[in-house]
Amino acid sequence: MTSQDTALSGGKSARVRQYLVGLIEGGMEPHARMPTERDLAEQFGTTRLTVRRVLDQLGHEGRVYRTQGAGTFVSEPRIAKSVDLTSFSDDMRARGLKPGSLGTKIESISAGADFGARLQISPRDAVIHIARVRIADGVPMCLEHCYMPASLVPGLEVRELQGSLYETLWRDFGVRADKAEQSIRATVLDGDNARALSVPEFSPAFQVERIAYDARGRRIEYAVSIYRGDRYSYDMVIYRNAGN
Amino acid sequence: MTSQDTALSGGKSARVRQYLVGLIEGGMEPHARMPTERDLAEQFGTTRLTVRRVLDQLGHEGRVYRTQGAGTFVSEPRIAKSVDLTSFSDDMRARGLKPGSLGTKIESISAGADFGARLQISPRDAVIHIARVRIADGVPMCLEHCYMPASLVPGLEVRELQGSLYETLWRDFGVRADKAEQSIRATVLDGDNARALSVPEFSPAFQVERIAYDARGRRIEYAVSIYRGDRYSYDMVIYRNAGN
DNA sequence: CAGTGGTCTAGACCACGAG
DNA sequence: TCGTGGTCTAGACCACTGT
Numbered sequence: 001m002t003s004q005d006t007a008l009s010g011g012k013s014a015r016v017r018q019y020l021v022g023l024i025e026g027g028m029e030p031h032a033r034m035p036t037e038r039d040l041a042e043q044f045g046t047t048r049l050t051v052r053r054v055l056d057q058l059g060h061e062g063r064v065y066r067t068q069g070a071g072t073f074v075s076e077p078r079i080a081k082s083v084d085l086t087s088f089s090d091d092m093r094a095r096g097l098k099p100g101s102l103g104t105k106i107e108s109i110s111a112g113a114d115f116g117a118r119l120q121i122s123p124r125d126a127v128i129h130i131a132r133v134r135i136a137d138g139v140p141m142c143l144e145h146c147y148m149p150a151s152l153v154p155g156l157e158v159r160e161l162q163g164s165l166y167e168t169l170w171r172d173f174g175v176r177a178d179k180a181e182q183s184i185r186a187t188v189l190d191g192d193n194a195r196a197l198s199v200p201e202f203s204p205a206f207q208v209e210r211i212a213y214d215a216r217g218r219r220i221e222y223a224v225s226i227y228r229g230d231r232y233s234y235d236m237v238i239y240r241n242a243g244n
Numbered sequence: 245m246t247s248q249d250t251a252l253s254g255g256k257s258a259r260v261r262q263y264l265v266g267l268i269e270g271g272m273e274p275h276a277r278m279p280t281e282r283d284l285a286e287q288f289g290t291t292r293l294t295v296r297r298v299l300d301q302l303g304h305e306g307r308v309y310r311t312q313g314a315g316t317f318v319s320e321p322r323i324a325k326s327v328d329l330t331s332f333s334d335d336m337r338a339r340g341l342k343p344g345s346l347g348t349k350i351e352s353i354s355a356g357a358d359f360g361a362r363l364q365i366s367p368r369d370a371v372i373h374i375a376r377v378r379i380a381d382g383v384p385m386c387l388e389h390c391y392m393p394a395s396l397v398p399g400l401e402v403r404e405l406q407g408s409l410y411e412t413l414w415r416d417f418g419v420r421a422d423k424a425e426q427s428i429r430a431t432v433l434d435g436d437n438a439r440a441l442s443v444p445e446f447s448p449a450f451q452v453e454r455i456a457y458d459a460r461g462r463r464i465e466y467a468v469s470i471y472r473g474d475r476y477s478y479d480m481v482i483y484r485n486a487g488n
Numbered sequence: 489c490a491g492t493g494g495t496c497t498a499g500a501c502c503a504c505g506a507g
Numbered sequence: 508t509c510g511t512g513g514t515c516t517a518g519a520c521c522a523c524t525g526t
Contacts, residue, residue, distance in 0.1 A: 037492080068492070
């Protein structure tokens with residue numbers, strides 16, 4: 001849909017990206033200079049434009065920073081990549097933790113006005129509701145409620161949900177989440193939620209609401225998650241845009 | 245530094261962007277189709293690449309969405325542009341509120357180990373500390389502590405800080421914030437902070453830490469802000485990236 | 489000054505959506 | 508089938524950094 005997809009497809013950008021990510025993760029020191037755009041273009045038999053799209057994207061993800069006239073440099077690793085659409089599983093693995101779930105429940109309900117509006121389906125359509133406690137290295141991190149049009153995931157079973165929901169959607173149902181709108185709010189945990197996350201009542205937490213879309217713009221998921229505030233932060237790189 | 249700057253400079257992208265933002269804000273209905281890339285390129289005497297950079301950027305900002313084969317469409321307005329580097333003042337004005345400050349204090353301190361490291365200056369260098377309660381339509385929204393190398397803002401006075409700090413930096417000191425690394429945490433308000441924001445103790449809040457850079461990569465600001473959780477949310481559009 | 493990233497041109501072909 | 512956005516080519520010139 002935008003240049004992000006570059007690396008998903010089999011284009012040249014993908015190879016350039018893999019190479020550069022390999023460099024970054026494979027031992028380049030922070031603030032070390034990356035190869036120049038022109039060198040990379042020649043090395044991969046492509047043009048600067050292609051290389052630039054990849055480097056700009058890596059810049060957005062906070063993995064490199066670029067300075068006109070000087071070069072492109074490896075960022076310090078502390079900046080996370082929270083402005084990607086990632087599954088909880090991938091997120092935890094990227095942090096070196098082992099993701100898992102507790103007490104996964106699946107039910108089918110009718111959408112009603114609320115979920116109907118959010119998923120843009122009829123209020124009478126069936127919706128699959130998945131509730132899970134997500135854990136990392138055995139520690140509860142997040143309470144997750146996910147709602148999907150039942151027509152998208154016929155016959156979804158609990159046992160398919162060991163790992164990443166998005167992986168399951170893609171592997172078993174050919175549905176791919178490409179984009180999402182996400183809203184993050186600050187909240188405190190009430191008794192039930194606090195117990196489920198093994199933290200004291202009134203602990204700070206994030207409430208994250210998300211609507212995910214596939215490449216055709218169809219809404220495929222509405223999710224509400226509660227993340228422990230003591231274990232989570234959102235780290236991002238932001239740029240100044242035009243004054244509009 | 246990246247394509248964002250396009251619209252800051254006087255290039256053709258700027259004109260295209262202004263035109264498109266004008267269309268979006270000037271009455272196009274949500275989900276209405278925007279002009280095609282080829283039409284825009286012809287209209288502005290430029291190429292598709294230039295138009296595409298602008299449209300991709302607007303997509304990232306959540307103002308339009310794009311579907312291959314179908315076109316580019318205006319987003320529903322509810323998605324905010326929180327992944328921009330904006331000042332509190334601009335942010336509030338974009339929401340239709342009148343920004344202001346209460347109890348602004350400026351002091352000069354020596355950086356010490358902490359601010360020295362964060363601003364990458366010597367611990368003995370002077371640092372300007374600005375503390376303010378930011379208000380919108382007279383209502384306290386946010387507590388802001390901002391630290392800048394004193395050498396960047398010689399002679400900065402309280403009276404210059406009526407509006408946006410970033411505007412003051414640019415207008416009076418030629419310093420422009422182009423990029424920032426930002427970390428958002430969930431927290432609860434203790435007594436003093438709760439009183440300053442006129443909310444009950446233990447209310448949920450965001451703690452936002454930010455290091456701002458200019459185009460040359462120099463650190464120009466370290467800021468810690470506490471935002472009321474009941475008045476604030478972070479809304480963003482996120483895309484799925486390569487698997488890496 | 490040489491070399492880097494930033495912007496832009498003028499095309500091309502492909503993948504996909506809708507009629 | 509036609510028009511859309513997605514990817515890519517092979518150049519060009521400019522702005523800026525660092526020596």
